[in-house]
Amino acid sequence: MTGMDMLNALHIQGDETIAARLEKYNELVMEKNRVMNLTGIKDSGESLIKNVYDSLTVYDARYFPQGGSLLDLGTGAGFPGMILAILRPDMQVVLMDAIRKKLRFIEEAAEILGVSNVTVVHSRAEDAARDGAFRDHFDVVTARAVKSMPVISEWALPFVKKGGIFAAMKGPGAQDELRDASGILSLMGTRLESEKECILPSGEKRVILYLRKNSLTPKRFPRKAGEAERKPIK
Numbered sequence: 001m002t003g004m005d006m007l008n009a010l011h012i013q014g015d016e017t018i019a020a021r022l023e024k025y026n027e028l029v030m031e032k033n034r035v036m037n038l039t040g041i042k043d044s045g046e047s048l049i050k051n052v053y054d055s056l057t058v059y060d061a062r063y064f065p066q067g068g069s070l071l072d073l074g075t076g077a078g079f080p081g082m083i084l085a086i087l088r089p090d091m092q093v094v095l096m097d098a099i100r101k102k103l104r105f106i107e108e109a110a111e112i113l114g115v116s117n118v119t120v121v122h123s124r125a126e127d128a129a130r131d132g133a134f135r136d137h138f139d140v141v142t143a144r145a146v147k148s149m150p151v152i153s154e155w156a157l158p159f160v161k162k163g164g165i166f167a168a169m170k171g172p173g174a175q176d177e178l179r180d181a182s183g184i185l186s187l188m189g190t191r192l193e194s195e196k197e198c199i200l201p202s203g204e205k206r207v208i209l210y211l212r213k214n215s216l217t218p219k220r221f222p223r224k225a226g227e228a229e230r231k232p233i234k
């Protein structure tokens with residue numbers, strides 16, 4: 001599958017430059033993956049589907065405003081954050097992770113690809129959410145494969161601006177996870193805006209939950225590092 005095939009399959013507007021950058025980023029990930037553990041997926045074609053295409057599934061133009069700001073929390077090797085930054089050069093994109101070495105790779109790759117709308121932040125979510133530059137700030141926050149819904153909701157929602165969106169990328173168990181997180185979602189003044197189901201070309205089901213944050217985050221959230229994992233609010 002080419003970059004353009006992926007954009008077309010998902011009905012996403014994008015030109016040849018974007019399509020080529022998506023493919024090139026995948027190549028850079030695969031190349032680096034030989035010497036450093038970036039992703040469990042070793043095959044380039046499989047990574048195009050399970051990393052790049054999968055990352056694109058979170059995109060919905062309605063929730064990604066022109067010139068807006070995006071945070072990808074627990075970005076790892078840049079999925080979905082780097083893919084979205086390539087797709088939307090007009091947006092300011094912050095890629096945050098608690099592990100520094102993957103962020104260094106992202107910086108190198110951004111330089112090679114000429115992607116200039118990306119900033120990496122090395123921090124735990126629970127600490128960065130106390131920083132006034134990030135708190136209640138982003139138009140949209142994404143997270144893929146980062147903890148269960150009650151935990152990632154407590155971490156991600158403090159970063160979302162009032163009226164903004166948290167797009168949680170989940171699998172077939174999304175509804176159960178959503179029910180599980182009803183306590184923390186209501187404490188955070190958040191409700192489900194919409195949800196999207198996708199089937200990857202490799203057959204796996206993905207569900208994106210788009211949650212709208214309607215009020216500023218109460219001061220006590222997020223609780224101190226590790227607390228949400230130890231005692232998730234359900």
Ligand code: SAM
Binds near residue numbers: 073077099
């Ligand atoms: N989102 C990427 C993807 O889908 O390929 C990476 C997923 S990986 C399973 C989870 C990532 O979350 C790791 O890179 C880990 O370092 C990061 N992470 C875990 N706890 C975190 C925290 N408290 N704050 C920030 N990042 C965290």
